[in-house]
Amino acid sequence: QVQLVQSGAEVRKPGASVKVSCEASGYTFSNYDINWVRQANGQGLEWMGWMNSNTGKTGFSQKFQGRLTITWSTSISTAYMELSSLRSDDTAVYYCARRGLYDDWFDTWGQGTLVTVSS
Amino acid sequence: QSALTQPASVSGSPGQSITISCTGTSSDVGGYDYVAWYQQHPGKAPKVIIYDVSDRPSGVSNRFSGSKSGNTAFLTISGLRTEDEADYHCSSFASNTLFVFGTGTKVTVL
Numbered sequence: 511q512v513q514l515v516q517s518g519a520e521v522r523k524p525g526a527s528v529k530v531s532c533e534a535s536g537y538t539f540s541n542y543d544i545n546w547v548r549q550a551n552g553q554g555l556e557w558m559g560w561m562n563s564n565t566g567k568t569g570f571s572q573k574f575q576g577r578l579t580i581t582w583s584t585s586i587s588t589a590y591m592e593l594s595s596l597r598s599d600d601t602a603v604y605y606c607a608r609r610g611l612y613d614d615w616f617d618t619w620g621q622g623t624l625v626t627v628s629s
Numbered sequence: 630q631s632a633l634t635q636p637a638s639v640s641g642s643p644g645q646s647i648t649i650s651c652t653g654t655s656s657d658v659g660g661y662d663y664v665a666w667y668q669q670h671p672g673k674a675p676k677v678i679i680y681d682v683s684d685r686p687s688g689v690s691n692r693f694s695g696s697k698s699g700n701t702a703f704l705t706i707s708g709l710r711t712e713d714e715a716d717y718h719c720s721s722f723a724s725n726t727l728f729v730f731g732t733g734t735k736v737t738v739l
Binding site (some may be wrong): 557 | 630632635640679728733
């Protein structure tokens with residue numbers, strides 16, 4: 511079945527970087543976008559950015575420009591999200607989510623990765 | 630890009646119908662028929678229940694329905710059940726940021 515499995519929880523100090531992985535299975539990785547969405551405790555969802563391994567394109571919310579890097583490895587069907595210059599308000603659960611190339615919705619989500627930023 | 634505005638909470642009794650609003654602007658909700666709704670139970674990942682304003686993915690109950698008027702989208706849950714108690718999030722395609730989510734609504738079944 512279609513599945514996205516993310517890496518485990520991380521703890522970082524302010525100013526550091528964190529890299530979260532998202533391994534896809536059950537479908538052809540390049541036929542879908544992978545998006546990254548985060549959710550602070552008790553808050554709503556926040557879209558961060560996307561990638562497509564077939565076109566090589568990425569896109570980012572302006573809020574994260576310069577701090578967010580999205581990469582991937584097609585050979586192992588895995589996407590990566592790296593956020594740098596971490597602040598305490600970056601503490602959140604980070605999700606990867608699949609989107610069809612011509613769709614405007616996310617049909618499959620990873621289980622989420624808690625990133626805690628604390629001194 | 631500001632988040633779409635949703636009521637913080639909505640409640641109803643079993644069997645009743647409730648409606649959640651999602652208000653944006655002409656640059657997102659009002660400009661495109663690309664609104665989706667997600668249901669999220671505590672500690673779980675979101676699950677899509679409505680896409681393209683009013684379409685339901687296979688396997689989603691027809692008790693969930695979506696609509697839109699101007700810059701506001703709506704999610705209606707009819708025949709409310711205890712398992713519908715969850716957080717609900719709207720999202721929309723947006724011209725300047727690709728996607729924007731709502732502030733989220735907690736649904737309580739009394």
